Amino acid sequence: MTIHRRGLLGAALAMPFVATASAQTWPARSIRLVVPFAAGGAADSAARTVFPRVSEILGQTIVVENRTGAGGSIGAAAVAQAAADGYTWLFDASSHIVNPSLLRNLPFDYASFVPVSQVASFPQVIAVKDAFPARSLAELIEAAKARPGELSFGTQGNATAGHLALELFQSQAGIKLTHVPYRGGADAARDLAAGTVDGVLITALSAGPIVQSGRARMLAVTVTERLANWPAVPTLNESGFPGFDMSEWVGLVAPSGTPAPIVQRMYGAVAEVLKEQPVRERLAQLGAVPVGTDPEVFGRFLREGRGTMARLVREAGIQAN
Incomplete structure (x- = not known):
């Protein structure tokens, strides 16, 4: 097979255009939001409070899918292996920063997910x-x-x-x-x-x-x-415990490689919803505090959290069930 350099150059120049065009037309169909915990729990309740309004803003249906098991890693694995096209997202909790230190031989790397936003915390x-x-x-x-x-x-x-x-x-x-x-x-x-x-x-x-x-x-x-x-x-x-700050939390991440414009648009929709008083009141009824950090801040939170949890797991000798 003969491959011409001109063809390769043309393909390379076209790639950014394709990615941009994809981001501009996103979302063109329904979106899957994987919650790796049981229905009715804190993460599931928060997802079903926030994302119906996100769906309205984006103009496409968001289907919440509960994929439970192995401390949340079953659902996380499903999202990690999904196409990075903006149609599959993971709505995870603190297990996202604990599991890397607790579970061995995972078929994916928690650090590879693209951070979008810490949506809420549960004191x-x-x-x-x-x-x-x-x-x-x-x-x-x-x-x-x-x-x-x-x-x-x-x-x-x-x-x-x-x-x-x-x-x-x-x-x-x-x-x-x-x-x-x-x-x-x-x-x-x-x-x-x-x-x-x-x-x-x-x-x-x-x-x-x-x-x-x-x-x-x-x-x-x-x-x-x-x-x-x-x-x-x-x-x-x-x-007497200065700086003590540990809560349960829920946040949104995407598969590695998800285009930045899509991530930013999803973050913008989530941030907009978290400013709405009815949503804030419903989250308060759930015992949650709206957060809405941007991708950069949430990414830093996840990196620091993985380090803190690794130390706690090691010092306390915590093991997976």
């Missing part, structure tokens, strides 16, 4: 059962030091944001708690209300109902600012 709280004597974080730490390893604390699961925040809290407080992993924050909250565990470190969304019912009480929140719905609950930052 977490430290709460104890109503019968527990501690009325403050200081009293909880004092009790834990007096009974090392005896106090049980539930989280939404092994290697979740709650588990990692709990490990960091123990390390900084110089205490030892017994970790009880659940299959979600709702299950942990249910057992806290029943008195099965002494405390939990889960999202405010999951803990809120039992705190409101008087069956538990919050001692601290794990983010740097007090929560609007719980203004009397201090932050860990102001309770």
Whole structure:
């Protein structure tokens, strides 16, 4: 087969035009949004709150697809292997920065995804059962030091944001708690209300109902600012743990190679939606705080997060189930 240099040059010059034309006509058909977690959870609820409006702005249907399993890596793998044409996206959570340190032999690299935006965060709280004597974080730490390893604390699961925040809290407080992993924050909250565990470190969304019912009480929140719905609950930052800021979060990424103009257009639509008051109010009802960082800021957040999580996983000896 004879290949002429003129033909190669023409093809090379045409490639940027093709990419630009593709970006200008995008989206020309429906878009698939993969949520690698079960329907009804925090990530799924946030996706179904934000992306119907994104769909309206872009003028194409966005189909939410729940692809669960292996801590979110099944859905992530499906997106990593999809065409980088702007028609498949991943709406992931904190497992996106934990899994690289936890799972081996993955068929893709989490670092290869193109960051789009951190859409929202879900602040977490430290709460104890109503019968527990501690009325403050200081009293909880004092009790834990007096009974090392005896106090049980539930989280939404092994290697979740709650588990990692709990490990960091123990390390900084110089205490030892017994970790009880659940299959979600709702299950942990249910057992806290029943008195099965002494405390939990889960999202405010999951803990809120039992705190409101008087069956538990919050001692601290794990983010740097007090929560609007719980203004009397201090932050860990102001309770002797400066800089402590660990929440669950959800964000949007795309397969490696997705054209920058398409990424920017999707980001623009998401950012616009997150400014809308009805969407913000619905996210607040879910216990979420709208974020909307741009691709550059979100990319930096992911890189720094992978480093932090790698250190936590290593120091705490956390292993995949």
